Amino acid sequence: MKVLTGNDLKTGDVTWWTGTSWSRDVNDAADVGERGAEILAREEAARRVNVPYLIEAERTENGVRPAHIKDRVRAVGPTVRPDLTLNPQNPEALDWVI
Amino acid sequence: MYKYDNYDQQMVDARVEEFRDQARRRLEGKLTEDQFKPLRLMNGLYLQLHAYMLRVAIPYGTLNGEQMTALANIADKYDRGYGHFTTRQNLQYNWIKLEDAADILADLAKVEMHAIQTSGNCIRNISSDHFAGAAQDELVDPRPYAELLRQWSSFHPEFTYLPRKFKICVIASEKDRAAMRLHDIGIQIVQQDGEIGARFFVGGGMGRTPMIAPMIRDFVPLDQLITYAEACLRVYNRYGRRDNKYKARIKILVHELGKDEYTRQVEEEFAHMLDQGVEPPREELERLKPFFADPTFEDGAKTVDRSDPDFALWVDRNTHRHKNDAYVSAVISLKPVAGIPGDATGDQMRVMANLAQQYSFDELRIMHTQNVVLPHVKIADLHALWTQLDAADLGAPNMDTIEDMIACPGLDYCALANARSIPLAQRISEKFDASGKTEKLGELKLKISGCINACGHHHAGHIGILGVDKKGVENYQLSLGGSEAEDVSLAKITGPGFTEDGVIEAVETVTDVYLAQKQGEERFLDTYRRIGMAPFKEALYD
Numbered sequence: 001m002k003v004l005t006g007n008d009l010k011t012g013d014v015t016w017w018t019g020t021s022w023s024r025d026v027n028d029a030a031d032v033g034e035r036g037a038e039i040l041a042r043e044e045a046a047r048r049v050n051v052p053y054l055i056e057a058e059r060t061e062n063g064v065r066p067a068h069i070k071d072r073v074r075a076v077g078p079t080v081r082p083d084l085t086l087n088p089q090n091p092e093a094l095d096w097v098i
Numbered sequence: 099m100y101k102y103d104n105y106d107q108q109m110v111d112a113r114v115e116e117f118r119d120q121a122r123r124r125l126e127g128k129l130t131e132d133q134f135k136p137l138r139l140m141n142g143l144y145l146q147l148h149a150y151m152l153r154v155a156i157p158y159g160t161l162n163g164e165q166m167t168a169l170a171n172i173a174d175k176y177d178r179g180y181g182h183f184t185t186r187q188n189l190q191y192n193w194i195k196l197e198d199a200a201d202i203l204a205d206l207a208k209v210e211m212h213a214i215q216t217s218g219n220c221i222r223n224i225s226s227d228h229f230a231g232a233a234q235d236e237l238v239d240p241r242p243y244a245e246l247l248r249q250w251s252s253f254h255p256e257f258t259y260l261p262r263k264f265k266i267c268v269i270a271s272e273k274d275r276a277a278m279r280l281h282d283i284g285i286q287i288v289q290q291d292g293e294i295g296a297r298f299f300v301g302g303g304m305g306r307t308p309m310i311a312p313m314i315r316d317f318v319p320l321d322q323l324i325t326y327a328e329a330c331l332r333v334y335n336r337y338g339r340r341d342n343k344y345k346a347r348i349k350i351l352v353h354e355l356g357k358d359e360y361t362r363q364v365e366e367e368f369a370h371m372l373d374q375g376v377e378p379p380r381e382e383l384e385r386l387k388p389f390f391a392d393p394t395f396e397d398g399a400k401t402v403d404r405s406d407p408d409f410a411l412w413v414d415r416n417t418h419r420h421k422n423d424a425y426v427s428a429v430i431s432l433k434p435v436a437g438i439p440g441d442a443t444g445d446q447m448r449v450m451a452n453l454a455q456q457y458s459f460d461e462l463r464i465m466h467t468q469n470v471v472l473p474h475v476k477i478a479d480l481h482a483l484w485t486q487l488d489a490a491d492l493g494a495p496n497m498d499t500i501e502d503m504i505a506c507p508g509l510d511y512c513a514l515a516n517a518r519s520i521p522l523a524q525r526i527s528e529k530f531d532a533s534g535k536t537e538k539l540g541e542l543k544l545k546i547s548g549c550i551n552a553c554g555h556h557h558a559g560h561i562g563i564l565g566v567d568k569k570g571v572e573n574y575q576l577s578l579g580g581s582e583a584e585d586v587s588l589a590k591i592t593g594p595g596f597t598e599d600g601v602i603e604a605v606e607t608v609t610d611v612y613l614a615q616k617q618g619e620e621r622f623l624d625t626y627r628r629i630g631m632a633p634f635k636e637a638l639y640d
């Protein structure tokens with residue numbers, strides 16, 4: 001699947017395109033198919049997201065998994081600071097990155 | 099240390115308001131990201147993996163307690179309670195919101211700090227010896243010269259759009275504690291026939307094409323220092339490549355022209371400039387010197403009570419000889435076992451600020467090795483200092499050991515990185531501390547970069563590790579034999595790369611080779627230079 005990601009313009013938070021808006025949870029990411037460039041241009045113009053880009057990902061039984069480790073780190077947070085990740089109660093979730 | 103005059107303060111304050119307006123226009127959609135990006139970068143604001151990152155300049159690594167406290171307060175108020183000290187003697191915040199950035203710059207300006215020229219193709223923060231003004235072996239304090247260069251290079255209209263970023267370092271001792279020859283321009287303050295002047299090394303750097311700067315002039319009189327630096331920059335600005343960012347640094351120009359031809363062109367430009375009034379009046383340098391005058395040192399004990407072995411170990415490892423024998427420079431390690439190199443919490447920054455005010459004439463220095471120095475500590479106060487540092491988890495006795503590694507933020511934070519650096523640093527630190535091998539290894543400089551840009555100085559590591567992307571998987575190249583010191587050399591790659599687990603084992607293997615082959619008091623680097631790469635390769639790959 002192809003998903004769109006970027007950083008929130010105001011906060012810099014990592015965000016994922018859900019099909020109608022942006023979410024901080026990668027598991028909300030929608031498959032944009034061939035419409036990526038069109039959505040990307042529209043959303044950037046609307047100033048809701050900064051530097052959005054299209055990535056390859058896979059929908060697994062555990063959710064959406066970006067193909068590249070860099071985007072998996074973005075999806076979760078720094079692997080060396082479990083307390084600063086999106087799911088600080090579950091440090092084992094970082095194993096998903098590798 | 100240097101204090102802003104009205105002109106400095108007005109410049110910085112005006113820049114804050116200018117950026118506030120730029121950020122507002124970006125948030126209102128009046129500027130596109132393409133238009134805004136160069137403006138935010140000129141103010142040190144990057145967009146990294148998880149958020150905006152703000153890099154704050156700490157000129158030649160010198161700051162006072164009030165400034166360190168302000169950095170702590172910003173960490174707590176606007177970030178997530180910590181900051182990261184960098185190999186450019188700066189501080190980075192990793193979790194900044196664009197809507198807060200101007201307020202942060204305003205808070206910095208109140209304590210004479212800013213983030214100007216911490217990014218972009220301009221002259222960056224001038225770096226220097228972290229023991230400047232304190233070291234027993236320095237000729238003079240290099241910081242007045244660094245400050246003169248800082249003032250000259252701040253907002254210099256001719257050098258705002260160089261082909262690529264530009265880094266200058268100034269030292270004033272034969273011992274190089276600042277990686278001087280791995281800078282675009284390295285300046286060593288020297289004495290010749292009783293006169294103080296500057297020796298120029300040009301065209302060094304790390305990154306994807308590491309080079310050691312050759313000396314192009316062994317003595318420039320002080321009243322021509324800025325003119326000569328400007329001549330070096332002018333030749334680069336004119337002929338440095340702008341068509342390929344990977345070949346745009348001055349080291350490529352010096353290499354391609356050849357040192358002699360580059361030097362000829364600089365000398366020609368210099369001769370042309372000498373009567374053009376480029377040089378600031380000598381009085382300006384003399385005006386700056388009192389800002390860096392020695393504090394009033396007192397007599398005191400010359401030795402410590404070594405009955406506490408933990409304290410004695412810290413004194414042996416983490417203090418440096420001072421020019422006054424009743425004092426030392428004390429190194430505060432930001433490398434606790436399994437910690438994140440260079441990170442300090444807001445509370446730890448406040449502890450360091452308070453200790454500087456209490457024990458070190460209100461001065462701190464940031465080391466390019468991502469530690470902090472209290473430059474002037476009375477030997478009689480060392481035990482009290484150590485006790486408070488230890489209580490704040492700032493008392494690790496590991497300076498210049500394998501546990502005192504440099505590590506860039508790597509793929510955990512950095513948009514450019516290919517692999518994570520910090521987990522390697524943590525695991526190596528933990529492993530060597532647990533085995534007790536750190537003590538046996540003595541001085542061993544390990545440096546880890548998460549990509550070829552080499553922010554972790556891996557080219558200059560006795561042992562260097564470079565993270566690369568191998569078909570989407572982290573992989574690590576090992577290199578040996580680098581040095582950033584006066585015996586400067588570039589590390590050589592051992593061979594094929596390793597997995598994360600594999601490279602940690604590989605580090606252990608090469609240290610075993612060293613311990614087996616070591617003669618007398620040889621450091622790891624000395625043994626490597628004597629026996630060469632072969633025994634290490636054999637142990638790693640056969």
